Amino acid sequence: MNLFAEIKTVVLEKLEALVAAGTLPEGLSFANVTVEPPRDALHGDLATNAAMVLAKPAKMKPRDIAEALAGLLAEDARVLSADVAGPGFLNLRIDPAIYQGLVGDILAKGTDFGRSNIGGGRTVNVEFVSTNPTGPLHVGHTRGAVFGDALASLLDFAGYKVTREYVINDGGSQIDALARSIYLRYLEAHGQAVSFPEGVYPGDYLIPIGQALKDKVGDRYVDQPEAVWLEDIRNYGTDAMMDIIRDDLALIGVKFDHFFSEKSLYGTGKIEACLQALDDKGLIYQGKLEPPKGKLPDDWEAREQTLFKSTDFGDDADRPVRKSDGAWTYFAPDIAYHHDKILRGFDELINVFGADHGGYVKRLKAVVFALSDGKVPLDIKLCQLVRLFKDGEPFKMSKRAGTFVLMRDVVEQVGADVTRFVMLTRKNDAPLDFDFAKALEQSKDNPVFYVQYAHARVCSVLTKADGPSDSSLQKADTSLLTAPAEMALLKKLAEWPRLAELAATHHEPHRIAFYLFELASEFHALQHLGKVDGSLRFILADQPALSQARLAMIRSVAVVISAGLGILGVTPKDEMR
């Protein structure tokens, strides 16, 4: 049950009635009418702006519309009162029975409470992580991984059919560098002294890979030219790196439905076909680019290239798809890859990138728009960087200095649940500070703990009450829940379905984390009131009916916390001792 949606439906019905009665003129758009929680709870339970957004197109005074609407809304059994306030707001008071009835609804649906069908079964492809298969994942990748995974879960919760996808960039020159690096480790395993020139990966993680290669092929590649071993080691290395990356992802509970190999596009004619499709639309041409503005690269010179006319779709420059030597740029297979996603029939596409790929957004949107004739929306979410803190001091990371922090180091130290939650307590386009000490701190300062603690406390109380089942709690008489703090908690629970929908439509999983913090706060406040005022305790020996109602209520809090944490990929804790 989404109370806000229900009441909005009522508001729209009543507006139609006003049109039918001639009070409002015909042909009005109700698109901007909203039903929201008012900023100040004193104003009421819900508020609608209907009168104000319709005043101008209806050429009426907002208060006149509000008065007329108020009269009709008050007829609805759920609406106790409808008062006009301020410039024309309509404040509604809702029958407490609606909120009290929410508990039974939550207990019946369990963690499915709040699921919606705003996705309408539409298919959405969420592409994330997609790091080059040249080494293990580091902290920066972790944020994208957690964000993408949570966003995918969130969309599933909102009624989309979601595919989690990872594109393996296994076709480019960085794989050559990987192969050469592994070759050096392979020689090393054969007892040769090696040095690592510029442009190869010197990381220790390739030592066992080189050793394993030796075990596999013996000395067949020793002192042989690249032509002999490069292709084989490229494949071997890519597979080995993907194994590492998959293991890393498993550590934080990220699983993909589909891995797509960029290399698989080569030699199939798909890239050519896709560029031909663009050519047929008049969007491919031979030409020279203007030099970039600002300071020129030293070796810049104008060259004839094959270009995609992305400026037709709002990009700042046309983009090369073929280099002057005839080879593809990175963009070309990526165009074909996105074409493939469109051909697979996805209704919507989402890409999660690091903020350093911001310059790539416009051309990708341009090409998806061009290939799908504007029919397949592409949203690109950029995750800003993660700043690590140790003991309150910034922890500088450097690949060269070997102080780069790997994802598995973070997960080993603080655990997957904490890592995930912390990564989601900031919106994606804001930088994130990750403090190891704070992540493990057991205090209100640490939202992970605070939310988990609320869940654990509910479990603790229920255990104290001999662990009643959800089905028995469903029979509780929740009309006994009348204390103001109880109503506040119930109203917070009522916001969950709407919040989940908003988070999904905005592609912003962090809203879930913030909501859970607020819900936990309402719960902690109520629990504490029981200490100040004994009549508010959850378990009252002499009032079994009231106790049952309260247990049902706090159980529903635990259920919603579980649902929210589930979307974030965090396991709720039953106890915190």
Place this chain on the structure above:
RNA sequence: GGCCCCGUAGCUCAGCUGGAUAGAGCAGCUGACUUCUAAUCAGCAGGCCACAGGUUCGAAUCCUGUCGGGGUCACCA
């Protein structure tokens, strides 16, 4: 220089397709526990929403410009 993101309390950040007196945590101050976890709670104090214009009945939110911070710019992927 062009483009993208950010600028909200001393600090870290929320702020809903524009809505009423801008919210939370931390830090500070004052209090609260014989009890279901005080690992918590209540209260006080703290604001030119970077700045200047504009659109609107109404702007932290939308538009333009300025300033400040970050990212990015290529036949790399």
